Amino acid sequence: MAKKRDVAHYDGPAGGIGSLTGIAKIYGKEWNSPSIAATLYRQNKPDGFACVSCAWGKPAKPHPFEFCENGAKATLWELTPRRCTPEFFANHTLTELRSWKDYDLEQQGRLTHPLRYDPASDRYVPCAWEEAFAAIGAELKALDPKSTVFYASGRASLETSYLYALFARLYGHNNLPDSSNMCHETTSVALKKLIGAPVGTCIFDDFDHCDAMFFFGQNTGSNSPRFLHPLQEAVKRGCKIVTFNPIKEPGLIKFINPQDPVQMVTQRATPISCQYHQVKAGGDIAALVGLAKHVLSADDAKWAAEKVHVIDVDFIKQHTHGFDEFAERVRATSWEEIEAESGLTRAALEEAGQVYVEAEKTIGIYGMGLTQHVHGFDNIAMFVNLMLMKGNIGKQGTGISPVRGHSNVQGQRTVGITEKPELVPNERLKALFGFDPPMEKGTTTVEVCEGMIDGSIKAFIGLGGNFIRAVPEQGKMEAAWPKLRLTVQIATKLNRNHLVNGEIAYLLPCLGRIERDMQAGGEQVVTIEDSLSCIHASRGKHKPASEHLRSELAIVCGIAAASLPPNPNVHWQEWAGDYAKVRQLIEQTYPEMFHDFEERMWQPGGFYKGNSARERVWKTESGKAEFTTPTHMAATGVKDAPGRYRLMTLRSNDQFNTTIYGYDDRFRGVSGTRHVVLINPKDMDAAGLKPGQIVKLVSDAEDEEVREVDGLRVTPFDLPDGCLGGYYPEMNPLVPLWYHDQESKTPAGKAVPVRIATS
Numbered sequence: 118m119a120k121k122r123d124v125a126h127y128d129g130p131a132g133g134i135g136s137l138t139g140i141a142k143i144y145g146k147e148w149n150s151p152s153i154a155a156t157l158y159r160q161n162k163p164d165g166f167a168c169v170s171c172a173w174g175k176p177a178k179p180h181p182f183e184f185c186e187n188g189a190k191a192t193l194w195e196l197t198p199r200r201c202t203p204e205f206f207a208n209h210t211l212t213e214l215r216s217w218k219d220y221d222l223e224q225q226g227r228l229t230h231p232l233r234y235d236p237a238s239d240r241y242v243p244c245a246w247e248e249a250f251a252a253i254g255a256e257l258k259a260l261d262p263k264s265t266v267f268y269a270s271g272r273a274s275l276e277t278s279y280l281y282a283l284f285a286r287l288y289g290h291n292n293l294p295d296s297s298n299m300c301h302e303t304t305s306v307a308l309k310k311l312i313g314a315p316v317g318t319c320i321f322d323d324f325d326h327c328d329a330m331f332f333f334g335q336n337t338g339s340n341s342p343r344f345l346h347p348l349q350e351a352v353k354r355g356c357k358i359v360t361f362n363p364i365k366e367p368g369l370i371k372f373i374n375p376q377d378p379v380q381m382v383t384q385r386a387t388p389i390s391c392q393y394h395q396v397k398a399g400g401d402i403a404a405l406v407g408l409a410k411h412v413l414s415a416d417d418a419k420w421a422a423e424k425v426h427v428i429d430v431d432f433i434k435q436h437t438h439g440f441d442e443f444a445e446r447v448r449a450t451s452w453e454e455i456e457a458e459s460g461l462t463r464a465a466l467e468e469a470g471q472v473y474v475e476a477e478k479t480i481g482i483y484g485m486g487l488t489q490h491v492h493g494f495d496n497i498a499m500f501v502n503l504m505l506m507k508g509n510i511g512k513q514g515t516g517i518s519p520v521r522g523h524s525n526v527q528g529q530r531t532v533g534i535t536e537k538p539e540l541v542p543n544e545r546l547k548a549l550f551g552f553d554p555p556m557e558k559g560t561t562t563v564e565v566c567e568g569m570i571d572g573s574i575k576a577f578i579g580l581g582g583n584f585i586r587a588v589p590e591q592g593k594m595e596a597a598w599p600k601l602r603l604t605v606q607i608a609t610k611l612n613r614n615h616l617v618n619g620e621i622a623y624l625l626p627c628l629g630r631i632e633r634d635m636q637a638g639g640e641q642v643v644t645i646e647d648s649l650s651c652i653h654a655s656r657g658k659h660k661p662a663s664e665h666l667r668s669e670l671a672i673v674c675g676i677a678a679a680s681l682p683p684n685p686n687v688h689w690q691e692w693a694g695d696y697a698k699v700r701q702l703i704e705q706t707y708p709e710m711f712h713d714f715e716e717r718m719w720q721p722g723g724f725y726k727g728n729s730a731r732e733r734v735w736k737t738e739s740g741k742a743e744f745t746t747p748t749h750m751a752a753t754g755v756k757d758a759p760g761r762y763r764l765m766t767l768r769s770n771d772q773f774n775t776t777i778y779g780y781d782d783r784f785r786g787v788s789g790t791r792h793v794v795l796i797n798p799k800d801m802d803a804a805g806l807k808p809g810q811i812v813k814l815v816s817d818a819e820d821e822e823v824r825e826v827d828g829l830r831v832t833p834f835d836l837p838d839g840c841l842g843g844y845y846p847e848m849n850p851l852v853p854l855w856y857h858d859q860e861s862k863t864p865a866g867k868a869v870p871v872r873i874a875t876s
């Protein structure tokens with residue numbers, strides 16, 4: 118057994134002094150400049166700019182500094198004084214740069230000039246914007262639209278996203294995968310099917326009125342830290358937070374509010390979770406069945422004693438479908454099975470279930486811990502079941518709240534970036550632009566990867582992101598990518614995907630959201646939608662990183678104009694000059710959500726786009742909210758076997774997705790490297806491993822493929838038996854392409870089957 122001091126851990130709270138020193142450590146002097154301080158002050162404020170980090174809601178009455186450690190890091194990262202210029206590319210071939218670390222690539226700073234790949238010298242060379250547009254347009258005209266992909270990474274504004282999706286459809290395809298296809302697509306598919314609305318049902322006000330919150334697989338302290346404020350307020354007024362997570366994440370244990378001078382001086386933290394259950398990775402269906410089982414038996418007892426119900430029988434009768442079959446299955450599932458599959462004891466689940474029984478109003482919150490599983494859909498379905506049992510959807514202080522990732526990822530879907538034509542108001546597009554939108558289903562992220570590997574996809578346009586680092590099956594993907602005819606990357610910083618290029622390749626640098634956006638019609642604002650379905654204006658004021666940058670919207674219009682035949686209803690140049698005209702189009706296409714757009718976007722806190730499930734209008738097949746009968750207890754895609762572990766691919770506190778800010782994960786007590794494998798001391802001893810030993814992880818997915826990641830430091834860590842932790846994206850070569858949620862095709866990065874091999 119390893120000694121306690123050997124186990125990587127962190128005893129401090131989230132927030133507090135640590136969060137400020139965390140920022141200062143990375144940015145040093147940059148943190149102190151007055152212009153940066155002024156910019157941070159405008160972050161997430163009415164008439165300010167929407168943070169480029171996470172999608173968490175922006176309250177109508179913001180704190181003096183409405184940003185968190187990680188939001189500040191994201192802002193500073195975008196405003197870095199470093200520049201990645203044509204001279205840099207003149208000095209380095211792509212072959213050489215491919216051997217660099219991801220961290221060092223992004224450290225070169227902001228891209229400054231449009232670049233074309235020159236195969237003769239194996240370098241990116243500067244080119245004129247019009248030359249780039251003309252060349253890309255010529256290639257797209259020659260290709261079959263169905264063999265091309267337009268990817269989006271969740272950041273670009275509603276205006277840009279609307280035009281990007283319109284461009285794809287006018288050109289002739291729905292191949293519009295989004296980072297959401299690796300993230301909350303499980304949510305979009307599951308919630309749509311079960312409650313008839315693809316997004317969460319909560320608004321800020323609900324967090325002020327709930328009696329309990331159940332948290333499954335979302336790491337608030339690192340990934341949506343501003344959410345800690347409403348959580349802290351809720352705890353103070355007596356709300357109970359119960360967390361299910363294989364890892365004890367400090368943000369969900371205790372929090373010091375950096376906005377609270379007393380807390381900052383005393384460093385006295387508010388406890389967050391009253392119960393913390395270290396469920397096995399992939400064990401949530403079983404845990405939720407356990408909770409539901411307790412609710413049913415509490416209901417039986419209360420009915421027998423007092424002729425009163427715990428469950429909301431009126432709601433179930435009036436508003437739901439499938440309860441009896443669901444309840445029967447839950448009753449028939451044994452506690453032995455629940456305990457074995459969840460890794461939790463019956464007593465622990467009953468204790469958690471009792472909080473749910475006693476709370477009048479409960480909110481359910483979740484993140485990647487539920488969505489990124491082979492049976493991710495079933496995870497969410499089981500969570501919805503639990504909520505429906507007590508009528509906890511569509512009533513103040515209740516609801517289901519998926520915490521979204523990228524700052525406008527939810528909004529991109531709202532305005533048409535989707536591979537599913539049935540979600541698009543095609544008749545309105547037809548009326549507005551005089552064309553027949555393509556009705557053939559487009560590609561998800563997984564299907565794009567398959568298409569690249571089998572050669573059916575010939576061109577890739579990336580509106581932001583780092584696709585090749587974010588997707589599964591990295592080995593095959595890196596081999597397939599150079600066979601593409603055309604790759605176009607619209608980006609702010611250099612990343613791995615820019616170095617794995619097609620035969621004809623362009624790297625087009627864009628303005629960030631924090632920067633001033635001047636167009637023919639004057640200074641522009643953009644809009645985004647947050648995780649709570651509120652739409653906000655965002656105005657960039659910072660001086661652009663280079664005078665050669667163009668806005669994402671102008672770049673999309675430039676490529677579209679060069680690729681498509683003239684259409685009297687389509688005015689790319691005019692739209693690029695005045696984004697208000699694009700907002701008019703959005704309003705005309707989606708009048709229910711976007712009426713009076715130009716006026717309402719300035720509303721403090723944003724305007725709410727509405728949600729039918731919140732009104733208890735169920736746009737589902739049965740016209741009611743759906744109970745789902747669980748068909749299996751494990752969310753994993755392969756069975757357990759001796760020597761096989763469930764690997765969770767995790768984010769550290771020092772990264773934003775594939776952007777690595779540094780090599781420390783302060784909250785988890787890991788420092789100096791990301792090449793670690795977290796393992797519990799018992800499993801470590803059983804496997805005959807020593808702390809600090811270097812090992813290799815090998816795929817154990819019961820297929821013939823060889824997948825491995827070497828050079829990992831064994832790091833003892835508090836985890837459930839049989840579970841390992843490692844960092845995303847370093848672990849991505851271990852995720853099989855076929856290992857994805859069955860319904861939505863979201864890659865299953867949270868219980869990847871692996872073995873440990875000694876190097």
Ligand SMILES: Nc1nc2c(c(=O)[nH]1)N[C@H]1C(S)=C(S)[C@@H](COP(=O)(O)OP(=O)(O)OC[C@H]3O[C@@H](n4cnc5c(=O)[nH]c(N)nc54)[C@H](O)[C@@H]3O)O[C@H]1N2
Pocket residue numbers: 170171172187300301333334335336337339340341361362363364366396397398399400401483484485486487520521522523765766767768770772773774775867868
């Ligand atoms: N600073 C920062 N902020 C971010 C991001 C970032 O990288 N950095 N990324 C953004 C994006 S795109 C997204 S999608 C979100 C992601 O934010 P989260 O949804 O929090 O995603 P992860 O960090 O991948 O992991 C979530 C948690 O799931 C737990 N977990 C793993 N497996 C399981 C399981 O089987 N069951 C349960 N119950 N829990 C499990 C992990 O221990 C972890 O605490 O954050 C966004 N915000």
Ligand SMILES: Nc1nc2c(c(=O)[nH]1)N[C@H]1C(S)=C(S)[C@@H](COP(=O)(O)OP(=O)(O)OC[C@H]3O[C@@H](n4cnc5c(=O)[nH]c(N)nc54)[C@H](O)[C@@H]3O)O[C@H]1N2
Pocket residue numbers: 223269270271272273296297299300301485489522523580581582583584586587588607608609610611612627628629630669766767768773774775776845846848849852866
């Ligand atoms: N194994 C595993 N894989 C995962 C995950 C996991 O948890 N585990 N998480 C998945 C999730 S949730 C997501 S969302 C995806 C993320 O996948 P992506 O969204 O594709 O990746 P990011 O790392 O967010 O993209 C970073 C790049 O975006 C560019 N960029 C930054 N800001 C801007 C901007 O304002 N405009 C433009 N045009 N470009 C910009 C920069 O060049 C930067 O290098 O990864 C997924 N992959």
Ligand SMILES: [Mo]
Pocket residue numbers: 296299300301521522523
């Ligand atoms: Mo995400």
